[in-house]
Amino acid sequence: MPNTVSLEGFGSGGASLNFKVVGGLTQPSNPKVNTIWVSTSEKITSWIFAAEAPAEPAEGMVWFLTGKTSQAAFNALRKNTVMVYPLSAKQYVSGAWVDVTAKSYHDGKWVDWIVWIYDDGKFDSSITTSEKKIPTSASIVYGDKDITLSTVAGKTSEVYVVVGPMNIGAISKLVLEGTFVKKTTTTFTNVATIFVAESNNASYKDAVAIATVEMKESLDAGYQYVVELDVSSISGEYYIYSGVNTQGNGWESQRVNTITTIRGEP
Amino acid sequence: MIYIDSAYRCHTVNDGTMTAVETDIFAGKCDAFIEGYRYVPAGAVWIREDGVEFTGEMVSPWKPYDLLTAAQAQHEKDQADLQAAYQEGVNSV
Numbered sequence: 001m002p003n004t005v006s007l008e009g010f011g012s013g014g015a016s017l018n019f020k021v022v023g024g025l026t027q028p029s030n031p032k033v034n035t036i037w038v039s040t041s042e043k044i045t046s047w048i049f050a051a052e053a054p055a056e057p058a059e060g061m062v063w064f065l066t067g068k069t070s071q072a073a074f075n076a077l078r079k080n081t082v083m084v085y086p087l088s089a090k091q092y093v094s095g096a097w098v099d100v101t102a103k104s105y106h107d108g109k110w111v112d113w114i115v116w117i118y119d120d121g122k123f124d125s126s127i128t129t130s131e132k133k134i135p136t137s138a139s140i141v142y143g144d145k146d147i148t149l150s151t152v153a154g155k156t157s158e159v160y161v162v163v164g165p166m167n168i169g170a171i172s173k174l175v176l177e178g179t180f181v182k183k184t185t186t187t188f189t190n191v192a193t194i195f196v197a198e199s200n201n202a203s204y205k206d207a208v209a210i211a212t213v214e215m216k217e218s219l220d221a222g223y224q225y226v227v228e229l230d231v232s233s234i235s236g237e238y239y240i241y242s243g244v245n246t247q248g249n250g251w252e253s254q255r256v257n258t259i260t261t262i263r264g265e266p
Numbered sequence: 267m268i269y270i271d272s273a274y275r276c277h278t279v280n281d282g283t284m285t286a287v288e289t290d291i292f293a294g295k296c297d298a299f300i301e302g303y304r305y306v307p308a309g310a311v312w313i314r315e316d317g318v319e320f321t322g323e324m325v326s327p328w329k330p331y332d333l334l335t336a337a338q339a340q341h342e343k344d345q346a347d348l349q350a351a352y353q354e355g356v357n358s359v
Contacts, residue, residue, distance in 0.1 A: 067316075068316055068317050172318075173320075205291075207325070208331060209326035209327060209331075210324070210325050210326070211320070211323065211324040211325075211326070212308075212323050212324075213321075213323075214308065228320050228321065228324075229320070229324060229326060230304075230312075230314060230318075230320050230324065230326045231326065232314070233326070233327045233328055233329060233330050234326075234327060234331045235330075235331075235332070236332075
């Protein structure tokens with residue numbers, strides 16, 4: 001059950017508070033304990049920690065989503081205890097909530113909240129990316145806001161964007177979101193999938209952990225899928241594969257899906 | 267064939283309460299490796315201890331993966347040693 005108490009405030013923090021909120025595109029170089037850095041070019045006018053979106057947001061407000069646990073949990077008060085479990089951050093810009101990366105400084109190091117591996121048309125610049133296409137004539141097209149992956153008609157096919165090697169020790173859940181583009185004409189399978197593997201040349205059969213959602217014939221084009229994978233028992237460096245495959249079936253009509261978001265949650 | 271319990275943990279032997287699942291995803295893996303995994307069938311929902319929900323189909327370890335790979339490595343070594351001993355026995359005849 002999520003926290004039901006909200007914390008709301010203005011400015012960067014306060015004398016009685018045990019944390020500080022700092023905005024900007026450059027990670028602070030000399031942070032104090034419990035500094036929360038929000039990567040944004042927009043002025044932070046206020047902030048709120050809450051389990052649900054604020055009913056009346058103001059321009060520039062940052063909403064820190066809270067949960068029951070967090071890699072970045074902290075005590076909000078200098079005296080007494082109010083534990084806060086932040087998960088992710090959004091900022092209200094030009095009338096809409098925009099995902100922003102936030103990190104906390106604890107025990108001498110920065111702790112990630114949500115890791116936005118791919119979002120809003122961009123990969124995290126600190127992560128190495130590659131592709132895996134079987135056959136090689138399969139297609140990956142990078143758009144302004146999403147990635148379109150297309151299998152090859154009549155072929156057993158796997159098409160993935162690959163990130164890594166990446167340390168997933170601080171991530172307990174991987175999430176892939178996108179849309180189903182091309183309606184199947186047969187009852188053979190098209191699965192949207194996210195998996196982790198030990199090499200950058202893997203097939204879904206080599207997965208250490210894998211989650212799939214089947215794009216069934218009954219779905220309409222434009223269907224928004226979400227695939228979620230538990231990786232809480234896996235630590236160390238792995239490659240993360242996101243994409244579409246025909247699960248070993250051949251003689252398939254072409255499958256086309258998009259990817260809009262790949263993220264890791266603490 | 268594997269068997270899953272009510273928490274979707276995998277087993278190699280059915281205690282009479284489990285659901286059978288036909289899959290080749292664990293081909294070549296030893297029992298200790300298989301039984302460190304969770305298999306959530308398509309459409310089923312597993313709720314993690316912290317309340318986070320996962321909808322199948324999902325296959326992921328619930329035991330630390332490092333322990334599972336160590337168990338598999340030991341199993342493969344044992345198999346190789348057995349094969350070597352057997353071959354030595356055959357060769358001595």
